[in-house]
Amino acid sequence: MSETLPRDAAAGAVPDPEFEDDVLVRVDNLVKYFPIKAGGLISRTVGHVQAVDGVSLKVGRGQTIGLVGETGCGKSTLARCIAGLLPATSGTVTFEGKNITNLSRRAMRPYRREIQMIFQDPYGSLNPRRRVGAIIGDPFTIHRTATGNERKRAVQELMERVGLNPEHYNRFPAEFSGGQRQRIGVARALALRPKLIIADEPVSALDVSIQAQVLNLLSDLQDDFGLSYLFIAHDLSVVKHVSDAVLVMYLGRVAEQGPGDLVYATPRHPYSVALLSAAPAADPDSAAARQRVILTGDVPSPINPPSGCRFHPRCPKAQELCSQQEPALESKAGDPQEHRTACHFPVETGENLATAGGRSPR
Amino acid sequence: MSVTELEFQAHSVEAAPAEAIQGRSQWQLTWRRLRHDKMAIASIVVILIVALLAILAPVFASLLGHGPYQAFTSKGLSVDGLPVAPGVNGFPLGTDYVGRDLLVRILYGARISLFVGISTTAMATVLGVAVGLVAGYFGGWIDTVLARFIDAVLAFPIIVLALALAAIYGSSLLIVIAVITFFSWAGISRIVRGQTLSIKEKEYIEAARSLGAGPWRIMFIDILPNLLGPVLVLATLYIPTAIVFEATLSFLGIGIPAPTPSWGIILSEAQQFYQTSWWYVVFPAAALLITTLAFNLLGDGVRDAMDPRTERLFAGSTKRRKRKAAAPAGPDATPPAAAAAGMGG
Numbered sequence: 001m002s003e004t005l006p007r008d009a010a011a012g013a014v015p016d017p018e019f020e021d022d023v024l025v026r027v028d029n030l031v032k033y034f035p036i037k038a039g040g041l042i043s044r045t046v047g048h049v050q051a052v053d054g055v056s057l058k059v060g061r062g063q064t065i066g067l068v069g070e071t072g073c074g075k076s077t078l079a080r081c082i083a084g085l086l087p088a089t090s091g092t093v094t095f096e097g098k099n100i101t102n103l104s105r106r107a108m109r110p111y112r113r114e115i116q117m118i119f120q121d122p123y124g125s126l127n128p129r130r131r132v133g134a135i136i137g138d139p140f141t142i143h144r145t146a147t148g149n150e151r152k153r154a155v156q157e158l159m160e161r162v163g164l165n166p167e168h169y170n171r172f173p174a175e176f177s178g179g180q181r182q183r184i185g186v187a188r189a190l191a192l193r194p195k196l197i198i199a200d201e202p203v204s205a206l207d208v209s210i211q212a213q214v215l216n217l218l219s220d221l222q223d224d225f226g227l228s229y230l231f232i233a234h235d236l237s238v239v240k241h242v243s244d245a246v247l248v249m250y251l252g253r254v255a256e257q258g259p260g261d262l263v264y265a266t267p268r269h270p271y272s273v274a275l276l277s278a279a280p281a282a283d284p285d286s287a288a289a290r291q292r293v294i295l296t297g298d299v300p301s302p303i304n305p306p307s308g309c310r311f312h313p314r315c316p317k318a319q320e321l322c323s324q325q326e327p328a329l330e331s332k333a334g335d336p337q338e339h340r341t342a343c344h345f346p347v348e349t350g351e352n353l354a355t356a357g358g359r360s361p362r
Numbered sequence: 363m364s365v366t367e368l369e370f371q372a373h374s375v376e377a378a379p380a381e382a383i384q385g386r387s388q389w390q391l392t393w394r395r396l397r398h399d400k401m402a403i404a405s406i407v408v409i410l411i412v413a414l415l416a417i418l419a420p421v422f423a424s425l426l427g428h429g430p431y432q433a434f435t436s437k438g439l440s441v442d443g444l445p446v447a448p449g450v451n452g453f454p455l456g457t458d459y460v461g462r463d464l465l466v467r468i469l470y471g472a473r474i475s476l477f478v479g480i481s482t483t484a485m486a487t488v489l490g491v492a493v494g495l496v497a498g499y500f501g502g503w504i505d506t507v508l509a510r511f512i513d514a515v516l517a518f519p520i521i522v523l524a525l526a527l528a529a530i531y532g533s534s535l536l537i538v539i540a541v542i543t544f545f546s547w548a549g550i551s552r553i554v555r556g557q558t559l560s561i562k563e564k565e566y567i568e569a570a571r572s573l574g575a576g577p578w579r580i581m582f583i584d585i586l587p588n589l590l591g592p593v594l595v596l597a598t599l600y601i602p603t604a605i606v607f608e609a610t611l612s613f614l615g616i617g618i619p620a621p622t623p624s625w626g627i628i629l630s631e632a633q634q635f636y637q638t639s640w641w642y643v644v645f646p647a648a649a650l651l652i653t654t655l656a657f658n659l660l661g662d663g664v665r666d667a668m669d670p671r672t673e674r675l676f677a678g679s680t681k682r683r684k685r686k687a688a689a690p691a692g693p694d695a696t697p698p699a700a701a702a703a704g705m706g707g
Contacts, residue, residue, distance in 0.1 A: 119565045121565050125566050129388060138570065139573050142573050188573075
């Protein structure tokens with residue numbers, strides 16, 4: 001169905017000869033600043049919200065990359081830049097060896113079929129005035145891949161695949177529960193058989209009991225269709241469940257990245273340690289034994305981020321150097337090459353941050 | 363609702379599970395609520411009667427043997443040369459100042475009023491929705507230009523423009539329609555623009571963009587259905603405004619030219635005769651009042667049906683209350699469709 005049209009038909013995507021075959025998407029040094037306008041009729045830019053500031057990542061074929069961080073750290077902005085919904089200020093997004101950064105709507109069109117999104121809010125992401133059949137059938141209509149009865153059959157197959165009753169084709173979104181609505185969103189994202197699905201906090205709006213169902217569905221679909229996921233969440237236990245690699249973001253920058261098990265077992269960045277210690281554990285015994293690192297203060301304004309390491313005002317290990325020099329993202333403390341941390345004083349294995357020196361809570 | 367209707371409803375839900383699966387659209391839900399609004403239903407009936415009378419105006423004319431322009435100088439006027447009273451000499455509502463049948467002229471006037479009211483509202487709605495959508499969706503300088511233009515139109519002295527146009531081109535039906543349309547679309551545009559501004563930030567619009575939908579598809583497939591509700595209410599309320607507007611222009615002599623039977627013209631002619639011939643004023647005024655009142659009440663009803671949260675003072679809700687009270691007493695299987703229908707919208 002989706003193979004009928006030539007995929008690289010659009011001009012404008014520049015091939016990259018150095019692109020590795022097993023990588024699906026590569027993001028290099030992506031920057032997204034939102035200008036802040038002031039003044040009425042003739043507006044001028046008085047500053048920038050530095051939502052994403054130099055993030056690089058790779059998503060391998062069939063892999064799941066977990067993207068975690070607090071609200072407002074630029075996760076969703078990064079996702080929208082990769083999906084081509086927001087123009088990037090600088091940096092590149094390369095999809096299967098072709099630069100797809102800031103393509104025009106027309107040039108982006110063939111890549112829309114390859115990169116799809118699942119949205120956070122199952123209530124806001126479905127048009128309340130349209131029937132489910134029409135919503136899931138939209139991708140077919142827009143890309144003219146199926147019409148009439150063929151489209152209806154394709155939509156009903158999708159509904160069945162994601163665990164919805166195909167008979168409910170003619171219902172409105174309001175007649176479904178949150179979990180079912182998210183399944184509708186999954187079916188819509190799946191319709192064009194994309195290679196990459198960007199899931200922007202796909203389960204954070206759902207009941208915990210429903211979360212597992214949707215997560216299992218996503219992982220089944222990954223096996224069946226060979227999907228790659230960029231999975232955004234602020235719940236680390238969810239990310240741990242699904243991700244091959246994890247990327248921890250703080251205030252528009254990558255704090256730490258690496259294979260999931262390594263980052264979870266030996267987090268190096270104090271921020272990662274704090275995030276991990278905040279994730280609730282299912283076992284009350286281990287929960288009681290754990291050290292809790294409680295961060296003080298709020299996330300600083302991305303309009304005027306702190307100098308040096310952006311985390312230093314809240315970091316229990318911060319020293320003079322942290323406010324002056326920005327740490328490079330590199331492997332620390334004998335970690336393997338792919339586990340990298342942007343920290344001058346990475347946390348040692350077994351170190352107890354809760355009692356560490358440095359700044360006391362304000 | 364009568365008992366038989368209740369039974370019938372319960373029955374149909376049991377009998378047809380396939381029907382229960384079919385979700386009810388916004389329009390079905392609105393109609394279901396509107397159906398129980400006595401005032402709105404009465405308004406619809408009145409409007410339909412007025413429309414039917416307007417359509418059948420030539421039939422009445424031929425039955426009575428009185429054309430709309432036919433002046434009966436002998437039997438249509440009294441010895442003093444004044445209009446004759448209702449019922450005299452076979453004129454059911456009397457005659458006007460040259461002895462024409464008032465009933466026939468009022469019926470023909472209904473044609474003009476309905477035509478002007480509906481055609482101007484239709485054109486103003488299409489134009490207003492298009493401009494509002496484009497301004498709201500594209501934003502930027504397009505929005506700035508269009509929004510200022512809307513403001514300019516809304517600030518324009520309408521009577522002055524109508525007078526000027528009538529002076530230059532002479533008064534005609536076309537100019538009346540053009541003037542009313544020109545001053546009606548801006549209000550609709552402003553509402554549509556505001557709604558579009560809020561709807562375009564919704565996540566489902568972003569979802570449509572991520573699927574590769576273009577701006578026109580997003581505007582007309584994704585945004586438009588979400589604002590048809592307020593637009594419909596507004597349009598229903600614009601019809602009576604346009605009817606009154608036409609009557610006003612005609613009354614002032616800058617609307618439809620004189621011999622044409624328009625309610626405004628009849629009222630204007632009647633000014634000199636209200637002391638001697640009450641019917642000359644009362645009947646065309648009543649026709650105008652009843653028609654515009656019916657449209658206004660229907661507009662209120664549609665608004666209430668669209669948004670069930672607003673409660674109206676005189677909405678005929680005694681039956682609704684009775685129905686609510688009767689519901690738990692009925693068979694324990696609550697029809698799922700009815701329950702879903704109550705929540706949706």
